[in-house]
Structures are given as C-alpha cells and as structure tokens.
Amino acid sequence: MDTSNSFIEPNRSNITASNQYTDVSEASAESITLAEVSKPEIIMALECKGTKVGCAVYRKDSKWMSCYVDSNIQARDTIEEFSVIFKQWKKTIEPSTLLVSTSFPLELEPVINDKNDVTEYKIDYRPAHEFSVLTAIKNLSKAFTQNSTVFQPDYEQAVAHSKFWVRQLNPDSSDIDLNPFSSSFFNDDNKLSAGCISSIFSFLAFEGDIDIEKCIKRFTIDSLEDNMVISTETITALRLFQDANHPNLHYTKPTQITSSTCLFKIINQTCSQLGAELLKEWIFKPSTNLNVIKARHDLIDIFLLSENDDILKEMRKSLRKIKNIPRIVRDIELVSLSLSDWSALVSFLTEYRELMDLASKVQQLDETPLFVSINEVLPRGLLQDLLSQITSVINIEKSELMGQIEIQPEINTKLDELKENYANLDTILESITQELEEKLQIFNIFSVSYIAQIGFLITVDLKHLGAINNMISKENIDNWEEVFSTSTTHYYKSQTMQYMNQSLGDIYGVIADMTVEITQKLQSVLSEYCLYIYKACTTIAQLDCHLALAWAARQNGYKRPIMTSGRDLVIKDGYHPLYAKLVDTFIPNGISLKYEEEGDEEELENSSSNSNSNSNSNSNLLLVTGANFSGKTVYLTQNAVIVIMAQIGSFVPASEATIGIVDRILTRVSSRESVSKNKSSFLSDLEQMSSIFRIMTPSSFLIIDEFGKGTDVKGKKAPKVLASTHFHELLEQNIIKEGNGLKTCYMEIYVDENAGNTKISYLYETHPGKASSSFGICCAKICGIDADIISLAEKIYQEKVKGGNFATFFLNCSPEEELRLKQAGRIVRKFLEEDLDRTKNIYGLLSTLLAPMKN
Known part of the structure; x- marks a missing residue:
C-alpha cells in the first residue's frame, strides 16, 4: 500500500554528506544533543517579602513550568533561614538563570550572590511590575485552555492534599479531589509564587516571540512546607551521599578500613536511572506530609507480602530495561532521534505495558493510588497507539540488526525504489564497468564505484595509470577527467558517470534525507503525547523507588515505623544503617524523647537500666557522655538517619519506632574550619550553633556532637535535641542539672584494671546516667601516643585525683x-x-x- 502522501517528500537540494545513509540522523542527533541538550536552560524566579518566600521554575527544553506554594519562614533569623532554603533549592533545581525583582530585599542579596558558591548561574534583575499575579493568571489560563492535561497533579500530590485517608477509613466514600490546587492556587497566600510565574513569562517574551498557549506543556506545584529542610552540613555529617569510613579505625581490619558506604548506596536498590534520580530527590527533600509518608509505607508493606515475591522480581526485571526516557522525550522536538533513542522509546512503551499487566497481579495493590496512576497516566489504548505509530514506520528489529534506522516498506514508494537500487548497487556497478570495457576495448584495468555525496566515479589502480593516460591522450572517447587521487588510486569522471548521476542520483544521501524527514514527521506526531510519556516516567520512577525501598527493607531487616503528627521520638533497638555494614557485630541502642502534656509533672525516675526500655522518657533533650571511641557520634547520627529514612518513606533499622514529623534536622557534628576565612575551630563551632538556634523550630531535631555549651530548653516550644560532650564537669559540678526536659545517658565500657595497667573494652550500649571519665589516657595508648607523654599524663591525672596543687607539681622539675x-x-x-x-x-x-x- 502506497502511503507516501502522508509523509513529507524529500528535498533533493538539501542532501547531506554521508558514507552511509543513516549517519545523517545518528551524527546530527548526537552532536546537537551533546552540544545543546546536555545542559538544558533552567530559569528560576525568586521573590521574598517579609517572612514569605515564593519560587517558580521553567525548564525551557521540556516546556515544564513548576512552582512552589508561598512558604512562611518560621525561624527567628530570616536571612539564615532563607539561606538554608535557597541552598536546598539550588541543589535540586540547578538553575542556569535566576530572576529576582529589583525590589528584592537588600539584606538577602549576599545569599544569592555568594562568592564562595560554585554553582554557575547568572542573575537577572527584573522590574518589580513584571511580578504580576494577574499576568500569571491570564497566561496560565491560556495554557490550560489550550491543553487541559497540562495541569494534573501526580498521585502523591493527590494523596498529600486530598481526602484519600478518609476514603481509606470509609471505603464507601469516593470523595477525593484529584486536582487539589486548581481552585485555590491563586489566592492571597500564593501571590509571590504567582508573581514569579509572571516574571518568567516576561523573561521569555523579552528573549523573543513566544506562543503563550504552547510554551507550557507541563505544569506542576510543590510545597516547601511538605519537605524537610536539610542543610549542607547535615548532608555531610550524616553521610547521606558521601562515603563513610569505619566508625573506629583503631579496631578494624585492613579490609574494613577501605570499605565505605553511604545512605544512598544502601537503600538505592532501584533498577532504572529514573528511580535512582527520584530517590536522590527524596533523600534531599524528605517529606513532612503524613499522608505521603503513610502511603509510601503502605506500598512497601504490600510489596513485602510473600505472595508478591515472584511478581516483584518480574517487575524489577522490566524496570532494568528502561533507559533515560525524559531526555529522549525532550529531544523529540529538538533533534532527530538516533536509533538507540527509538529502540529505548519502544522498549519503554513495551515494558510499561508489561508493568501494567504485572501490577494488576500484585496482591492488594489495586487499592492504592499508585495502581490508579499506573493505569491512568498513560492509558492502555493510547500506549498501544503510540507503539503502533512507531513500529509501523520504523522496523526496530531490522534497524538494530543493521545498526541503522530502517523505514518500513510501503511508507514511501520512492524510498522503497531507492533502497532497492541501493541493495542492487554492486550489480549495477559491475554492469556499467562491463559496458565501458566493451566500449573502450580496455579490460581489467578500471572499475566503476560510488562515493556518497560525490557520485559515480571510475577508479584506476596506480599500476594501470600508464595505460589509461595513453588511452586519454590518443582518443578520449568518454571524456575522462581526473577528479582526485590517493597514493594507490586515481578517480575519474566521464560522460557515462554524469549520466549515472543524473539517472540514479546520490542514492545514499537521498535515502538518508528521506529517512530523516520521515522520522521527523513521526516525531512531530509523537510530540503531541510527550506529556503522557513524562507522566508515565514519573510513575515508573515512583514505582521503582517503592520497590527499591521494599527490597532494602527485606535485605536489611528494616521495620515499619509508626508516624505521628506529634513530636515524640521513640526508637527501640535502633542501629546505624551505614556502620552496621562495616563491623561484624553492631550493638543496637534505643532512644525516647517525649514531650509532656501541659500540667503533667510526672517523671519516670525508676526505669530499667536497659537503654532500649526508653529510660530517658519525658524529655526532649538527651545529653550523651562516654569515653573516646565509645560510639557517641555514631549513636547521635544513627537517630537522625533513622528519622530521615522514615520520612522518605523507607522502613527503618530498628525493632520498633514511633516518630513524630520533623521539619528540619540541624547538626553540629564537624567543624567548618577554613584557613582562608581566618577562623578558629571554636569560632566556627559558635557560628554553627548560632545558625542552628536562629533557624530551629519546635518540630526540629538538633544533633550536637561534643560542643560544651549548655542551653535553656525549658518550655514546650523547644525542639528535640540529641547532644554529646566530654565536659563531664558540666554534670559533676551541677553546671547542668537533669530535669526540665533534660536527661543523660552514657556509652557503656568495660574497665579491666590488671597490675595497675588499665584497659578498656567498648560495649557500645547506652545506659541512663553519666560517664565517670573520658578515659583519655587509655584512648591515647590505643592511638599509639609516645610512652613518655602517656607517663606524664598519668602523673598529672593522679595528681588531679589526689587533689594536689598543680602549680607545685609542675615546679618540681628535674x-x-x-x-x-x-x-x-x-x-x-x-x-x-x-x-x-x-x-x-x-x-x-x-x-x-x-x-x-x-x-
């Protein structure tokens, strides 16, 4: 069947040089992709007024507009809080251009113009009137009218802002708002974000004419208040992405010292790049929305059912076949897709259809929003149409076999004829050679060949050059003319070659040109469905992440935490997911930070000595003491990591856990020392603590490691604090007293005093109370400190124990x-x-x- 009229006929005047006819599409796609698409232009608009901040983002290549609902800055210090928020946005958005209003607060400009920031983006100050709510409403309305599918929240947004959990409690209720923002986004609470959208439209118009109705193909909304704020220091201190060495290098085997891991490596059991990127985003921005967290935990519970094991293995197998589809979808409107791109796109659609079938077999999954999303974002009928559109034009199997794009027969009759001539080209060339030999009566000294973009030529080996020159000088019957030569061969044109060029043309070039134009026509058709494929990619990434977290929970024995809207943190038999991988035996420890109800003065003084019995109940500040290397830092960080794991939707390394939602985790674990800033370690510590106190909220979780500073934590508005110190005098001299929300515990050790030579063994267990000593001299021995120094230290320590006069002691010198x-x-x-x-x-x-x- 001839369907050539449905595709663009090739333009013979635009033939591109190529040795093989598919090199045009392959080479051009690759070169343009690497040069222009690998670094997409991302425009970020930012506005801040008073204690509110708004943000909008536009990804120019994919025509994706996203914005953050206006958020209130809750901290005491607006500048410090804004700095933390802005750094988190930069890390996840990676803007190339930052738009800010000319009325942007002057005190915040050092944050966006940080000279020590290596992020590359240009700042464009826009007139204040461009941040107009009415302009945003008008332009977005045009975009939504043009395409009603532009603005549809994904399933997690529906869960976060809908009555889904009411429906779970009442199965007869179908009251769920699938588009929760559509009617309320442009109210008075979101003026800043709306203004940021308007400024992006103005910026795009300033760069050139834009079609407002078509410049947005996807619109999404996020909320800063639905994400935990994690500072850069916290990411480093908790080893969320950086590698973590063994917790005690003095007690490790050489093989263990070289071992390293991080939280992302442990829980990243994803099978696709899509899933891995989304999991990184979850770790960077743990959720604070109770509905979202519970929905993720529910899915993990379902995936851990034994009756689903075989199906989940098949699903993971399908996910491994999915490539970087968003990049390919982005390229559909920009460049000619390569063969590998077409193969990946067909594979994605095929595997998505397979995942839809497998999802229907997973027990209890049909009751979840994820199952609905899998089946609705890319309906089966549309999916099949897309597959048919592609495979009816491109022969994927033959293309992969030949290593070049092969168009299906009968798509274009002219192309079919050219391909037939190309397939028979050797026979044609041989026939022309024989005809010329008969005409010139010269045999076996030349041949006819074809070179793409040059045409048909007569080739003569160097050893036969004399005979050819003699023929040309005597009687040049066919008007031979040398075109070029190599060290071994000379090439000639003639009247016969010119005739061949006119009758057969540049076969390779025309085939390549027609192939590109046919595939571009196909890409134009597919571009109308890019939004559906984008949404399918998001759903695939979410499915992959949930499967990965379920897989990690099964491999490591993680348990589901109980999430609450309160502020309590109770963990039983918790262990550090990183360091437990690096030691043969890891001792679990618990924690209990609870908030008393107003007027409740009851305290549980007579608790069991077992740390996992939550002996530090009715407190929001726990101070940890103990010897060096006893595991204080590991204990502190493990609890923070458990909270993060719980709020990204993962199960946690503990036998039981009840966790109240934490809005930010702030740490003072490692000093931010800098020679260039001419600051001492202590001054850096003070600055870190000052920053923490300025931006903390009642729902924050503070991790303070070995900073000897007492704090007033009275009152119900104090955050959860987990701290450690070596300044035992704070407790011994009653500088800090237990009570008023403060409890103490210590890391247990075993002291062996044999013949005056004290040795300690670390038990890594927490117990209520305070440590008697840091055992610094024993730790110094372990570290290999010089024996003379150890001896002097022991003398000084004995003098301290006896209560002697240190001045007299040091004057008694040899x-x-x-x-x-x-x-x-x-x-x-x-x-x-x-x-x-x-x-x-x-x-x-x-x-x-x-x-x-x-x-």
Whole structure:
C-alpha cells in the first residue's frame, strides 16, 4: 500500500554528506544533543517579602513550568533561614538563570550572590511590575485552555492534599479531589509564587516571540512546607551521599578500613536511572506530609507480602530495561532521534505495558493510588497507539540488526525504489564497468564505484595509470577527467558517470534525507503525547523507588515505623544503617524523647537500666557522655538517619519506632574550619550553633556532637535535641542539672584494671546516667601516643585525683627538665622579638631558633 502522501517528500537540494545513509540522523542527533541538550536552560524566579518566600521554575527544553506554594519562614533569623532554603533549592533545581525583582530585599542579596558558591548561574534583575499575579493568571489560563492535561497533579500530590485517608477509613466514600490546587492556587497566600510565574513569562517574551498557549506543556506545584529542610552540613555529617569510613579505625581490619558506604548506596536498590534520580530527590527533600509518608509505607508493606515475591522480581526485571526516557522525550522536538533513542522509546512503551499487566497481579495493590496512576497516566489504548505509530514506520528489529534506522516498506514508494537500487548497487556497478570495457576495448584495468555525496566515479589502480593516460591522450572517447587521487588510486569522471548521476542520483544521501524527514514527521506526531510519556516516567520512577525501598527493607531487616503528627521520638533497638555494614557485630541502642502534656509533672525516675526500655522518657533533650571511641557520634547520627529514612518513606533499622514529623534536622557534628576565612575551630563551632538556634523550630531535631555549651530548653516550644560532650564537669559540678526536659545517658565500657595497667573494652550500649571519665589516657595508648607523654599524663591525672596543687607539681622539675624549660623560654622571647611581617622564610627562622633544643 502506497502511503507516501502522508509523509513529507524529500528535498533533493538539501542532501547531506554521508558514507552511509543513516549517519545523517545518528551524527546530527548526537552532536546537537551533546552540544545543546546536555545542559538544558533552567530559569528560576525568586521573590521574598517579609517572612514569605515564593519560587517558580521553567525548564525551557521540556516546556515544564513548576512552582512552589508561598512558604512562611518560621525561624527567628530570616536571612539564615532563607539561606538554608535557597541552598536546598539550588541543589535540586540547578538553575542556569535566576530572576529576582529589583525590589528584592537588600539584606538577602549576599545569599544569592555568594562568592564562595560554585554553582554557575547568572542573575537577572527584573522590574518589580513584571511580578504580576494577574499576568500569571491570564497566561496560565491560556495554557490550560489550550491543553487541559497540562495541569494534573501526580498521585502523591493527590494523596498529600486530598481526602484519600478518609476514603481509606470509609471505603464507601469516593470523595477525593484529584486536582487539589486548581481552585485555590491563586489566592492571597500564593501571590509571590504567582508573581514569579509572571516574571518568567516576561523573561521569555523579552528573549523573543513566544506562543503563550504552547510554551507550557507541563505544569506542576510543590510545597516547601511538605519537605524537610536539610542543610549542607547535615548532608555531610550524616553521610547521606558521601562515603563513610569505619566508625573506629583503631579496631578494624585492613579490609574494613577501605570499605565505605553511604545512605544512598544502601537503600538505592532501584533498577532504572529514573528511580535512582527520584530517590536522590527524596533523600534531599524528605517529606513532612503524613499522608505521603503513610502511603509510601503502605506500598512497601504490600510489596513485602510473600505472595508478591515472584511478581516483584518480574517487575524489577522490566524496570532494568528502561533507559533515560525524559531526555529522549525532550529531544523529540529538538533533534532527530538516533536509533538507540527509538529502540529505548519502544522498549519503554513495551515494558510499561508489561508493568501494567504485572501490577494488576500484585496482591492488594489495586487499592492504592499508585495502581490508579499506573493505569491512568498513560492509558492502555493510547500506549498501544503510540507503539503502533512507531513500529509501523520504523522496523526496530531490522534497524538494530543493521545498526541503522530502517523505514518500513510501503511508507514511501520512492524510498522503497531507492533502497532497492541501493541493495542492487554492486550489480549495477559491475554492469556499467562491463559496458565501458566493451566500449573502450580496455579490460581489467578500471572499475566503476560510488562515493556518497560525490557520485559515480571510475577508479584506476596506480599500476594501470600508464595505460589509461595513453588511452586519454590518443582518443578520449568518454571524456575522462581526473577528479582526485590517493597514493594507490586515481578517480575519474566521464560522460557515462554524469549520466549515472543524473539517472540514479546520490542514492545514499537521498535515502538518508528521506529517512530523516520521515522520522521527523513521526516525531512531530509523537510530540503531541510527550506529556503522557513524562507522566508515565514519573510513575515508573515512583514505582521503582517503592520497590527499591521494599527490597532494602527485606535485605536489611528494616521495620515499619509508626508516624505521628506529634513530636515524640521513640526508637527501640535502633542501629546505624551505614556502620552496621562495616563491623561484624553492631550493638543496637534505643532512644525516647517525649514531650509532656501541659500540667503533667510526672517523671519516670525508676526505669530499667536497659537503654532500649526508653529510660530517658519525658524529655526532649538527651545529653550523651562516654569515653573516646565509645560510639557517641555514631549513636547521635544513627537517630537522625533513622528519622530521615522514615520520612522518605523507607522502613527503618530498628525493632520498633514511633516518630513524630520533623521539619528540619540541624547538626553540629564537624567543624567548618577554613584557613582562608581566618577562623578558629571554636569560632566556627559558635557560628554553627548560632545558625542552628536562629533557624530551629519546635518540630526540629538538633544533633550536637561534643560542643560544651549548655542551653535553656525549658518550655514546650523547644525542639528535640540529641547532644554529646566530654565536659563531664558540666554534670559533676551541677553546671547542668537533669530535669526540665533534660536527661543523660552514657556509652557503656568495660574497665579491666590488671597490675595497675588499665584497659578498656567498648560495649557500645547506652545506659541512663553519666560517664565517670573520658578515659583519655587509655584512648591515647590505643592511638599509639609516645610512652613518655602517656607517663606524664598519668602523673598529672593522679595528681588531679589526689587533689594536689598543680602549680607545685609542675615546679618540681628535674635539672634536665629545668634546663630545657629555660631554653624554651629564651626561644619564645626571641621569636616574639622578630618582625614576622618582614620575615620571608618563617620555616628557616623556626629551624634556627629550635636548633638548641635538638642538641
């Protein structure tokens, strides 16, 4: 059947050079993709007024507009809070252009113009009138009218903002709002975000003429208040993505020291790139929406049912065959797709259909919004149509076999004729060679060949060049003319070759040109359905993430936590998911941070000594003490990691857990030291603590590791705090007292005193109370500190225990020590007399001054 009229006929004047006719589509697609598409232009608009912040984002290549609902800054320090929020947005959005109003608060400009930030984006200050709510409403209305499918929330948005959980409690109720934002987005609470949308439209119009009705193919809404705020310091301290070495390098085997892992590596059991990228986003932005978290936990419960095991293995097998489809869909309107792109797209549609069939077999899955999403975002009928559209034009199997795009027969009769000539080209060339030989009566010294973009030529080997030149000089019957030559061959044109070019044409080039034009026509048809494929990709990524979290829970024995809207944190037999992988045996520990109801003065003083019995009940601040290397930092960070895991929707490493929603996790675990900033470690610690206190909220979780600073935590508005310290004097001298929400615990050790040589063994268990000592001298021995230093430290410690006079102790020196002390004094005085600003060689000066001490 001739259907050539349904496709664009090739333009013979635009033939592109190619040695094989598919190189045009392959090479051009690859070069344009790498040069222009690999770094898409992302425009981010930002507005902040008072304690509110709004944001909108436009991805120019995919025509995807997204915005954040206006959010209130809850912290005491607006600048610090805005800085944390902005850094989190930058990390997830990666803008190339940042639009801000000329009325943007001056005090916030250092945040967006941070010179120490390596993020590359240009800032464009736009007139304040461009941030117009009415303009945003008008333009978005045009886009929605043009295509009603542009604005539809995915299933998790429907769960987060609908009455889904009411329907679960009452199965007879079907009251669920599938488009929760459509009627209320442009109210007074979202003026800033709407203004950001308007500024993006103005920016696009300023760059060139745009079709408002077609410049948006996808519109989504997010809410900052539905995500936990995690600072950069927290991401580093908790090893969410960076590798984590063994928790105690002094007690590890060489093979364990080289082992490393991070939270993402442990729970990333995804089978597709789509799933892996979404899981990263979940870890960067854990949910604070109770409905979303419970929905994710419910899905993991379903996927862990034993009757679903075989089906889930098949689903994971299908997911592994899915490639980076969003990039391909993005390219549909930009460049000619390559063969690998077409194969990946067909594979995606095929596997999606397979996943739809498998999902219908998963027990209890049909009761979840995810199942509805799988079947509705890309309906089966449309999916089949898309597959038919592609496979009816492109022969995928033959293309993969030949390594080039092969158009199906009868799509274009002219193309079929050219392909037939191409297939018989060797026979044609051989026939023409024989005809010329008969005409010229010269045999076996030349042949006819074809070179793409040049045409038909006569080729002569160098050894026969003399005979050909003799023929041309005597009687050039066919008007031979040399075109070019190589070291072994000479190429000629003739009247016969010109006739062949006119009658057969540039076969390779025309086939390549027609192939590209036919596939571009197909891409134009498919571009109308890009939104459906994008949504299907989102659903696939969500399915992959849930399966991955279920797989990780099964492999590691994680349990489902109980999530509440309160602020309690109760964990029994918890363990660190990272460090448990690096040691043969990991000792579990529990925690209980509870908030008393107003007027409830009851305290549970007589608790069991077992730390997992939640002996630190009725408190919101737990202070941990213990010896060096006893596991305090691991204990602190493990509880924060468990909270994050729970709020991304994962099961947690604990036998039981009840977790109240945390809106932000703030840490002071490692010092932000910087020589260039000329700040001491202590000053950096103070700045970190100051930042934490300014941006914390009553629902925050603070992790403070070995910072000796007491805080007033009275009142119900205090956040959850888990801290550790080596300053035992704070407790021994009653500088800090238990009560008023503060409890203490310590890391248990076993002390073996044999013949005066004290040794300790770490038990890594928490117990209520306080540690008697840091056992710093024992830890110094483990670290290999010089024996003389250890001996002196032991003498000083014994003097401290006896309550002796340290001044008298240090004055009782041996003659040798007294001499060295005098030498040290003279060296110090000489050093202080030097003008260091004029001293070019500091190391040479120190070497000269210290020389007497070495003798």
